[in-house]
Amino acid sequence: MTDHPIIQADRQNGLDNAGKTTILKKFNGEDVSTISPTLGFNIVTLEHRGFKLNIWDVGGQKSLRSYWRNYFESTDGLVWVVDSADRLRLEDCRKELSTLLLEERLAGATLLVFANKQDLPGSLSKDAIREVLALDDIKTHHWCIVGCSAVTGENLLTGVDWLLDDIAARIFTAD
């Protein structure tokens, strides 16, 4: 019998308006209709499947991105949220992600990419996002892309479960 493991920290990152806070609130069963742009950070602790998750929801604004790196110590998992309808900034999104993955302090962290806003008619499929973000080039991290909708809650569990499985496998191996 083992103690309930603590997933030390999941970081939710992505550009502004990607839906990071909405995903977090929806997952926690809270109202998502009154969310304001995130000023700074939301830090939330959740229990899921016997795991304790410390989640940092980091604001996507430009002036905050340079501070992201200060909070990466002991990160087990990284959730990168993409606004699949925001074609205009996908290139921006790709650059930010690839810069982030160079972070030494994120080495070994599992990467979950949420292709959010799949409920919108103009959104790109998760395969298109995978291609634009060049995810297949990523060799340094375990990664997985999941199409989801934070508003309807579709596939949020699927993504988080994959993330937990991958992290759990790694942590228990290390033990």
Place this chain on the structure above:
Amino acid sequence: MAALGVEVYVANEDGETNTAVNVPESVLRRDQARLEEAERRRNVKEKQAVKEEKSDFFTSTFNAEKTAVEEMLSSSNYSDRDKAAKTLEEVTVRIQHLQKFLNDSIMFLTQYEIRQAQASMQKLQSSLAEKREAVLPKKKFAFRSRNAGASKQPEPSQQTTDKSASGVGGTVAVDVNQCGFSNAENEVLIKQAEEIQQRDVLLSHLTNCKVRLYGCPSTLHIKNVRSCEILCGPVSSSVFVDQCTGSTLVLSCQQLRTHNTTATQIYVHVTSRAIIEDCLGVRFAPFTWTYPGIQDHYKVAGLDPDRNNWRDVDDFNWLAAGTPSPNWTVIPETERICSWDSVGSPS
């Protein structure tokens, strides 16, 4: 007293609190039946629990599956590339399932068993990786050049209509279907509800234009705009404003995100909050536009017409609490515009 009453009720739990003293036989009978039912349920539960939570069961199931996967990896015919890909795919899935089975079982396994199982998993993973490397060497990426094309997209080569925009090269799907107006000067630009409903709409590189959007986009991007008057119906998520100068924006939305904008008036209906970042001389007032059908559009966008936090502006460059940001102000009531030129009309 109330709390005491609750306790009594809970203790009896058959709902006959008031009559319990008068009819003891019925209570006894009920109690007997309840005990028997509980006993029966416990038996059933024990039977199920024993089967799935015994480590014998785990070990035999785990090892059987492990052996099966190993056999697949070693014995299969890997000469046909398609077949090999399919087999490897299946192996990957089975390994994932096995990992999940292990994770689900961890609660009742000993440390030793967990370590043994993890070691087996690692071995499986590495032999899968070896096999994959041997039979399906990684292909070179084909879309790197296409990506370079995509990065050129946001430049002024933007087209003004949906059709011509979709014709821009064979790049990755970006910007196909981009709805909106770009690169215009001294023009009147109108879009009707059905063209923009639930779409991401882009207005960029406009100078001295009057824009009317009679409908409810999903998101509205306003970028590189000078001396324009832009009016838009209820936007279900965010309006982005970036690099906007000397303009008047009349917007209704859930969130307003304003960046690098100067000397601009914003008449806004915002149901959460507005933010500004790197802005100067931005002035706010409540939304004052209306057109036939706007009430229905509020419903489509999911916005509450009675909730407007237009005054709650967060300045990301001004975090001092108590002192108001010098980067934005409220437009005095006497200066506010209440009626807007009717340009075009909603269909």
